[in-house]
Amino acid sequence: MSQNQTVVDGSTNESQDVAPSNFSDPGIPAHKHRxxxxxxxxxxxxxxxxxxxxxxxxxxxxxxxxxxxxxxxxxxxxxxxxxxxxxxxxxxxxxxxxxxxxxxxxxxxxxxxxxAEDRHATESSQEVxxxxxxxxxxxxxxxxxxxxxxxxxxxxxxxxxxxxxxxxxxxxxxGADWNISKFRHTIWRKGVRLATDPTNRPIKASDVTVGSAYHVIPYQDDIDESVRPGTHAWLDEKAKAIVLMVRMDPSEITEADDRKDWSHEGIVAYSKVCTHVGCPVALYERQTHHLLCPCHQSTFDMADGAKVVFGPAKRPLPQLPITVDDEGYLVAQSDFTEPVGPSFWERLK
CATH class of the missing domain: 1.20.58 (Methane Monooxygenase Hydroxylase; Chain G, domain 1)
Structure with a gap:
């Protein structure tokens, strides 16, 4: 078979170079006036x-x-x-x-x-x-x-x-307030009871079962009246003080030597403010003890000091030292020992 022949459906046909068809310019459709x-x-x-x-x-x-x-x-x-x-x-x-x-x-x-304008050379003539x-x-x-x-x-x-x-x-x-020292502290103080958010009910350790998780705020009767609900200051202070508290089997918790007394019988409390950009981390996975930030998927291990196990966050969530008072209510031992939330200028760590 010669090179200028092809086989189509078993028959031989001479192949030819077919020139492209010439299409007429359809032009612009008739203008529809408004x-x-x-x-x-x-x-x-x-x-x-x-x-x-x-x-x-x-x-x-x-x-x-x-x-x-x-x-x-x-x-x-x-x-x-x-x-x-x-x-x-x-x-x-x-x-x-x-x-x-x-x-x-x-x-x-x-x-x-x-x-419509026909284009030929890149630079049009003066007339064009x-x-x-x-x-x-x-x-x-x-x-x-x-x-x-x-x-x-x-x-x-x-x-x-x-x-x-x-x-x-x-x-x-x-002319706003640029005092950054207020970012270093929250309204948590020694003896302030942990309360449910938003019902403001003090929490007894005996009511917290293994595997449960609580969204926690400072009990309003234990804080200064100037920052209680109904005041503008309350919104700012609550945003910094929000906490997620969970109870795990104590045998599953890994604690640093200097933090072994910061929890109570497997109950631990960590800031809910993500250390990446400040979103509220509140998606708790009971089986893995992982806490997920919904904004950028930073994941923290609640059983190991809330350390980062995935995502863009670079620091663990600050831990709130807790204990129980004489009535069995969970209370803070102190404020957070480090600033909560993302990085800011002049932060030491």
Missing amino acids: LGDSDPKAARRSETIVVTLFVISMLGTIGLLVAFFALPDDTSVAGVRTQNITLGVALAFALLGIGLGAIHWAKSLMSDTEV RAEAVAKIQAGVEDAGVERRGVLKGAMVGALALFPLGLAVPLIGEV
């Missing part, structure tokens, strides 16, 4: 909508500034600061107003006529470039940008005001 292109009233309605959206953005930014300066930061709703809720809602309106306004402007008012500029100018004229002064003013106003919503809170924090 209602606003032919109806001035529809165009004005679209312009009004866009202006309204930009005004909403401006009002959102102004509302954010008012909330930042006027609302107290010590009131809360369902545990969330009222000021934070208001700032979030105002910022949402500021962003949505600009975004939706720009989208509606582009879809309803700006020219949507498709223009002049033609391109003319087409752009024609598009601008078709969109009526020059005629819509109110529209331009609303857009410029929204864009000019919006950065204040980000800059003012940042500038306002310049």
